[in-house]
Amino acid sequence: MTTLLSINNYFYRRDGSEAVYLGHNRMFEGAGWTVVPFSMHHAENEPSPWSEFFVEELELGAAYTTAQKLRRVPKVVYSLEARRKLSALLDRVRPDVGHCHSIYHHLSPSILGVLKRRGVPVVMTLHDLKLACPAYHMFNGAGACEECKGGRLHRVLVNRCSKGSVTLSAIVMAEAVLHRLLDSYGRNVDCFVVPSEFYARKLAEWGWDASRFVHVPNFVDCSTIRPSLSPGRGFLYLGRLSPEKGLTTLLRAAAEAGAAVRLAGEGPQRAVLEREAERTGAEVEFLGRLSAERLYDAVRACRATVLPAEWYENAPISVLESFAAGKPVIGADIGGIPEIVTPGENGWLFRSGSVESLAAALREAAAAPDAKLIRMGRIARATAEARFDAVVYRRRMVSVYAALGVRVH
Numbered sequence: 001m002t003t004l005l006s007i008n009n010y011f012y013r014r015d016g017s018e019a020v021y022l023g024h025n026r027m028f029e030g031a032g033w034t035v036v037p038f039s040m041h042h043a044e045n046e047p048s049p050w051s052e053f054f055v056e057e058l059e060l061g062a063a064y065t066t067a068q069k070l071r072r073v074p075k076v077v078y079s080l081e082a083r084r085k086l087s088a089l090l091d092r093v094r095p096d097v098g099h100c101h102s103i104y105h106h107l108s109p110s111i112l113g114v115l116k117r118r119g120v121p122v123v124m125t126l127h128d129l130k131l132a133c134p135a136y137h138m139f140n141g142a143g144a145c146e147e148c149k150g151g152r153l154h155r156v157l158v159n160r161c162s163k164g165s166v167t168l169s170a171i172v173m174a175e176a177v178l179h180r181l182l183d184s185y186g187r188n189v190d191c192f193v194v195p196s197e198f199y200a201r202k203l204a205e206w207g208w209d210a211s212r213f214v215h216v217p218n219f220v221d222c223s224t225i226r227p228s229l230s231p232g233r234g235f236l237y238l239g240r241l242s243p244e245k246g247l248t249t250l251l252r253a254a255a256e257a258g259a260a261v262r263l264a265g266e267g268p269q270r271a272v273l274e275r276e277a278e279r280t281g282a283e284v285e286f287l288g289r290l291s292a293e294r295l296y297d298a299v300r301a302c303r304a305t306v307l308p309a310e311w312y313e314n315a316p317i318s319v320l321e322s323f324a325a326g327k328p329v330i331g332a333d334i335g336g337i338p339e340i341v342t343p344g345e346n347g348w349l350f351r352s353g354s355v356e357s358l359a360a361a362l363r364e365a366a367a368a369p370d371a372k373l374i375r376m377g378r379i380a381r382a383t384a385e386a387r388f389d390a391v392v393y394r395r396r397m398v399s400v401y402a403a404l405g406v407r408v409h
Helices: 016-030 066-077 080-092 110-117 166-182 184-188 197-205 247-257 270-280 292-301 317-324 355-367 370-387 390-403
Strands: 003-007 034-038 097-100 122-125 191-194 213-215 235-238 260-264 283-288 304-307 329-332 347-350
Touching: 003 016, 016 034, 016 317, 016 390, 034 080, 066 080, 066 166, 080 110, 097 110, 110 122, 110 184, 166 184, 191 197, 191 390, 197 213, 235 247, 235 292, 235 317, 247 260, 247 270, 247 283, 247 355, 260 292, 270 283, 292 317, 304 317, 304 355, 317 329, 317 370, 329 355, 347 355
Parallel strands: 003 034, 003 097, 097 122, 122 191, 191 213, 235 260, 235 304, 260 283, 304 329, 329 347
Antiparallel strands: none
């Protein structure tokens, strides 16, 4: 039996990357593999028999006491606790492969050397641009940002890129500098999985060897999502409420187009968006974080979903889930979104950051005949099944593991 060590900061569905991580675990468990998670303690974690090996909870920007901060801050840069806990776990189990997802700040890249010394082949899925940008997103609050390119990592501190905080930005800069000096990723990761071709190109532009990357798109389990081709009412955004998602642009465009929008999710920008909705008079409903069942009901009830991103999106799960539910997507023409959304077929593309362009797309989708929306919804579902279904993802990932000499079945 093949044993997979599956590593991620969080062990609950917090964002799209956790959806991939947890779905990946369930998929390989269902195929008969032994899946051993390594993560961080958190009140919302799913239960796990391996949680005794999880590291202490750590949240950047949380209201810790001075003593708690002094204990936690060094872990962001290089976590001795994570190395110790992982070593203890590896004394208990011998994995055939280790697959890392998001490990920065909480577990830290310090764990990669432990896996290497134990002879565990390491795969890492790049859900963000952390290998290049210390603050993950290549986003500066006004749009895409590449100021750190060429080793100019001090720009993350100058621009206060981590939550607008000098302290937090200094910490993530120190982390980036240290792990570049140690070459933690280059020396210890055998294969980087990139969900979008855009990310592979962008990281190569920043100096990474493109031959280290394997393109494996994110996935959605189409068998668990019932589609509805019946055209609904209004538009839906599903995801985190944060600046890089372009939601201020969405509210302004919705007000200009006279379109009704619902926002499903939570995040640090909610209060700002509520004020913006009142200021613009946009017809907006804040749904909060929904259960999977209620979320899919909301998707099926809308006319189209909207992803107004203003950062380099990777391969958004929200788009794949919309497709699986038989709904077209209005997406920004940035990052990996144009690799998924084909204008006139399964959705619309608009100019990222442009209120006018998004308002025009909303008007077009609102005025589209039902027959056109049904056709686009059918193509969207077919796209999900053919390119992004869990069965397709598992076949691709098994090939990645096998290329590293892992016993697969």
